[in-house]
Amino acid sequence: MSTDFSWIRPEPHGIHIVPADCWVDPSRAVAKALVTHGHADHARGGHGQTVATPETLAIMKLRYATSDGATPVGYGETIKLPGGVDATYIPAGHVLGSAQILLEHAGERVIVTGDYKRRADPTCPPFEATPCDIFVTEATFGLPLFTHPPIEEEMAKLLDRLAAHPERCVLVGAYALGKAQRVIAELRGAGHHEPIYLHGALERMCRLYEEHGVGLGELRLVADHTKENMRGAIVMCPPSALNDRWSRRLPEPITAMASGWMRVRQRARQRNVELPLVISDHADWGELTRTIAEVDAYENWITHGREDALLRWCQLHQRRARALALVGYEDEDD
Amino acid sequence: MEEFAALVDALVYTRSRNEKLRLIAEYLRATPDPDRGWALAALSDGLDFPAVKSSAIRNLMKDRVDPVLWTLSRDFVGDTAETASLLWPAPDSEPDPPGVSEAVELLSAMTRKSVLTGLPNLLDRLDASGRYALLKLATGGMRIGVSSRLAKTAFAQAFEVSVDQVEEYWHGLEPPYGPLFAWAAHGQAPPDIENLPTFRPFMLAHPLEDTVVDLTDYAAEWKWDGIRVQLVRAGEETRVYSRSGDDISATFPELLDVLPFPAVLDGELLVRGSAQGGEEGGAASFNALQQRLGRKKVSKKMLAEFPAFVRLYDALLIEGEDVREQPWTARRSRLVSLMARLPESHFDISSVVQARDFDHLAEIRAGSREDAIEGLMLKRRDSPYIAGRRVGYWYKWKRDPLLVDCVLMYAQRGSGKRSSFFSDYTFGCWDGDPDTGADLLPVGKAYSGFTDEELKKLDRHVRQNTVNRFGPVRETDKSLVFEVAFDSVHESKRHKSGLAMRFPRIHRIRWDKPPHEADRIEALRALIRD
Numbered sequence: 001m002s003t004d005f006s007w008i009r010p011e012p013h014g015i016h017i018v019p020a021d022c023w024v025d026p027s028r029a030v031a032k033a034l035v036t037h038g039h040a041d042h043a044r045g046g047h048g049q050t051v052a053t054p055e056t057l058a059i060m061k062l063r064y065a066t067s068d069g070a071t072p073v074g075y076g077e078t079i080k081l082p083g084g085v086d087a088t089y090i091p092a093g094h095v096l097g098s099a100q101i102l103l104e105h106a107g108e109r110v111i112v113t114g115d116y117k118r119r120a121d122p123t124c125p126p127f128e129a130t131p132c133d134i135f136v137t138e139a140t141f142g143l144p145l146f147t148h149p150p151i152e153e154e155m156a157k158l159l160d161r162l163a164a165h166p167e168r169c170v171l172v173g174a175y176a177l178g179k180a181q182r183v184i185a186e187l188r189g190a191g192h193h194e195p196i197y198l199h200g201a202l203e204r205m206c207r208l209y210e211e212h213g214v215g216l217g218e219l220r221l222v223a224d225h226t227k228e229n230m231r232g233a234i235v236m237c238p239p240s241a242l243n244d245r246w247s248r249r250l251p252e253p254i255t256a257m258a259s260g261w262m263r264v265r266q267r268a269r270q271r272n273v274e275l276p277l278v279i280s281d282h283a284d285w286g287e288l289t290r291t292i293a294e295v296d297a298y299e300n301w302i303t304h305g306r307e308d309a310l311l312r313w314c315q316l317h318q319r320r321a322r323a324l325a326l327v328g329y330e331d332e333d334d
Numbered sequence: 335m336e337e338f339a340a341l342v343d344a345l346v347y348t349r350s351r352n353e354k355l356r357l358i359a360e361y362l363r364a365t366p367d368p369d370r371g372w373a374l375a376a377l378s379d380g381l382d383f384p385a386v387k388s389s390a391i392r393n394l395m396k397d398r399v400d401p402v403l404w405t406l407s408r409d410f411v412g413d414t415a416e417t418a419s420l421l422w423p424a425p426d427s428e429p430d431p432p433g434v435s436e437a438v439e440l441l442s443a444m445t446r447k448s449v450l451t452g453l454p455n456l457l458d459r460l461d462a463s464g465r466y467a468l469l470k471l472a473t474g475g476m477r478i479g480v481s482s483r484l485a486k487t488a489f490a491q492a493f494e495v496s497v498d499q500v501e502e503y504w505h506g507l508e509p510p511y512g513p514l515f516a517w518a519a520h521g522q523a524p525p526d527i528e529n530l531p532t533f534r535p536f537m538l539a540h541p542l543e544d545t546v547v548d549l550t551d552y553a554a555e556w557k558w559d560g561i562r563v564q565l566v567r568a569g570e571e572t573r574v575y576s577r578s579g580d581d582i583s584a585t586f587p588e589l590l591d592v593l594p595f596p597a598v599l600d601g602e603l604l605v606r607g608s609a610q611g612g613e614e615g616g617a618a619s620f621n622a623l624q625q626r627l628g629r630k631k632v633s634k635k636m637l638a639e640f641p642a643f644v645r646l647y648d649a650l651l652i653e654g655e656d657v658r659e660q661p662w663t664a665r666r667s668r669l670v671s672l673m674a675r676l677p678e679s680h681f682d683i684s685s686v687v688q689a690r691d692f693d694h695l696a697e698i699r700a701g702s703r704e705d706a707i708e709g710l711m712l713k714r715r716d717s718p719y720i721a722g723r724r725v726g727y728w729y730k731w732k733r734d735p736l737l738v739d740c741v742l743m744y745a746q747r748g749s750g751k752r753s754s755f756f757s758d759y760t761f762g763c764w765d766g767d768p769d770t771g772a773d774l775l776p777v778g779k780a781y782s783g784f785t786d787e788e789l790k791k792l793d794r795h796v797r798q799n800t801v802n803r804f805g806p807v808r809e810t811d812k813s814l815v816f817e818v819a820f821d822s823v824h825e826s827k828r829h830k831s832g833l834a835m836r837f838p839r840i841h842r843i844r845w846d847k848p849p850h851e852a853d854r855i856e857a858l859r860a861l862i863r864d
Contacts, residue, residue, distance in 0.1 A: 066698050125808065144399060145407045264411050265466075266753035269479070274347045297380040308803075309406045316400060 005134060007085070007105050010324040011109050012300065015136065016110055017103060019083025022038055022051075022114045027326070034087055036114025037098035038063070038177055051079060055097025055212055059177065062208055075125065092116040093127035094281050095178030096209055102130060110134040111295070115263075117280065118287040122185040123178070123214045127291075135297035136324075139305035141260050141281040148260055148284040154277045155190040158234070160230050161254060161275055166232040170275065171253035173239040178281050181209045183258050184216045187234065195220045197230055197254065199237035199246070227251045243272055244320060260284070274284065289313055335431040335460065335656075337365060338373050339467035344763040345478045352577070353479055354480060363519075371510025374489060376471040378482035379507050380526065385444040386453065386472040388414040394453060398423060409806040412753030413477065415469035422465055425458040432459060434471075435510075441472050477749070483722070493518035501721050505579055506532035529569040533579045534598055535721035536562065536652055539711060539728035546692055546730070552712045553662070554687040554695055556611065556756040557730055558645055559620045559708040559822075560604040561627070565644060567593045574603075585629050586642050597651040597672075600719075602684065605640045609863070617645070619706065620836065621824040631632045643680045646673075658719035665719065665730045675699040702733045703760035708821070709733045735819035736861055737841060739852040741774055745796040746807050748781065755789055756796040757781060759840070761816050763831070763858055768850040774812060775831040775855060783819065783839035792843070796823065815844040815852050821860050831855055833862075 009016045014026030022032035028064060029046035036042055038059030045064035050057065055074040074077050078088040079311050083105070089099040093116055102112045109132040116127050118139065174180040180202050187196065195218040198206060208218055222235060231251045239257060247253050260280025261267040268276040288310060293298055300321040302310050307323040316323035341361045348354050358377065362370050365434035375381045395404050395418050404421070411417040432440065437456065444452045457465050469478050486504065490497035495518045506527035507514055513525040564575040572590045574583045583590060586603065605626065607618025618640070626632070626640050649669045650658050657665050673683055687710065699710050709732035717727040740761035748757030760779045766772030784792065795814055802809035819841035826834035833855070
């Protein structure tokens, strides 16, 4: 019987659960993978068997067009893995279907969060802080300068700009999985019930969200409409399309981007963004540090992002921590 | 300050030049004196508060944020002022923003000691945008995509005056430019600069690239490797200005009593020697001139060892007469006839290069490296002297660069548009045979020569191949080869390799090339021509 956490090993290509011989969010194809959520750097295709929430499996099916060996696990459910390891899926509040995975073996508890945030999000259930011995956390926005403002402020900024230019449109670049749907849902919540126009690349994921009970109101495809139709409207696209020729079909678009990086002016300038919207599906500095304190684990493992700074914070607050050198996780356009 | 902060924010996020001009012009029209003058100075980099420097901000922040977290944050953002504006703890009190003039007054009065209490008081009166605008105004270098030229153009547009006139008066005035606003906005007489030794903007050249010109229309001169200067004498005083309009008179005292009549002359400042163009060329290498640059006081020994002189290119004003409208040929003959009245000890004239035709000139240029000359200048014979870089009049035709294969050793994050990307690269060559264990020694640094797409790939390479971290500097695993282009290489005591490159830039990224095939230090040393 392995103890002292020797049963769980961070390797360059993912976190290896040794007795079960399976991996959490591996960055290359393995026989058996536990996947926290559907973003491409966590959910790769080609695994022999994939264990994830039904929503995440649906997202992966949409993206990789295969569903071989899919094992669904609902929130709060526990699945028994070989070698005496239990895996429980707990909401992470990041995107639809996102989960923290609680791994238990020989009385030791390890939580792999994947990505998470603590803010309310109409498209997924909130993060649940759960006690554990090892807490594996991300650090995408792990610098004290990252404070995401209340989303209501950012929505007001967007709607004010829209109202000031009824002859133009506001083109919002947003990550295709999660961010785009959250922005749309928040706009609806803020009372914006006009049709929202979509870049073709966002359509299927929006439909998938709706099939899972997330109402997004009236959505229209840019391709089906004329410039005239879109005056005074909000148009959503993936960030890569913001400065693309594609946007020439739009009525004098005001370029906006919904991302936590927009907090830094020069980052917005790099993307030629005129209207930066500081909206992120990741925890900001306050959320990260608060969560580490709340979970109060014996040790914190920091996976990807600004790990140096979060490590320093842990050191200053007498918390054990180490940075994992995982490969393949990227700063997405979040 | 709120209006100024809103302007700064709007400018940060505006791409269109016309829209920027409109925003600034609107602000200048709507804002009272002297606030708008101070704002104009801030936008054109004309303010300086000796006690309020990045280092002062850094010190303030380190009392409020853990120093390690501060450094990591600053490194990520790439801008001290912005980092501080984001990390400044939100005050409990309601904002009570000062006006621009009040802020300038307070900042000017600060000493190195009082800044430690004065600046926090000011910052506590502002919101995040206000703090950003204030810190940018205080430390200079706004980096918001507004050049000093753009600010002046916006001023001209706001009050419907000519931007050339604005340029002409500009350097004779100081912030908040009262006389300039009195003239442009209130219709009063223009500022009087006739008897002031004022800088006039330089005429600049475009790279020739693939253009071919007819030598009946263009004259050729050598491109000397010194620093471009403007020598101005007016009202019994002589001043030396650098290309950016900085007054460098104190650095070159030997030039301050040798111009015997009022004039504005354009030329290359050089040190006596024979490196450039041999005995006939009469000028030492740039490396020699470098010994003289940046000094506020100059010793007798320096003056004797590295005597400076000006090789004249052009004349703008001669004894009160403005000759800028005249064609280059006319200005040139005026300059030639002036030479008799100028002491040979401190002046000569840049000679015209004689060539039969463009092909012949290309041959001459091909030999310029042999003569340690930077290349050629081509000037249209009928060109007036126009401030700035106007297409079709003057071209620079530099000699072809040298190339060497180097290995990426260290990377650092950039600032401004490259903030948070690893975009500053230090590279090295092998100090011997890499296959028998030789080390790499750094030979240079480059920040340019790659596309935005390549920058993303390079940034990823650095992040994934880091082997060591020294503060903001990442050491990489030395697995990537750069083909580096540079203009020349010189001995240097400052670098461990003993070499320093001029104008190095990344020419090609050799993803395919194994690092042990990169060049050795000896190959680079063999290219020295001093």
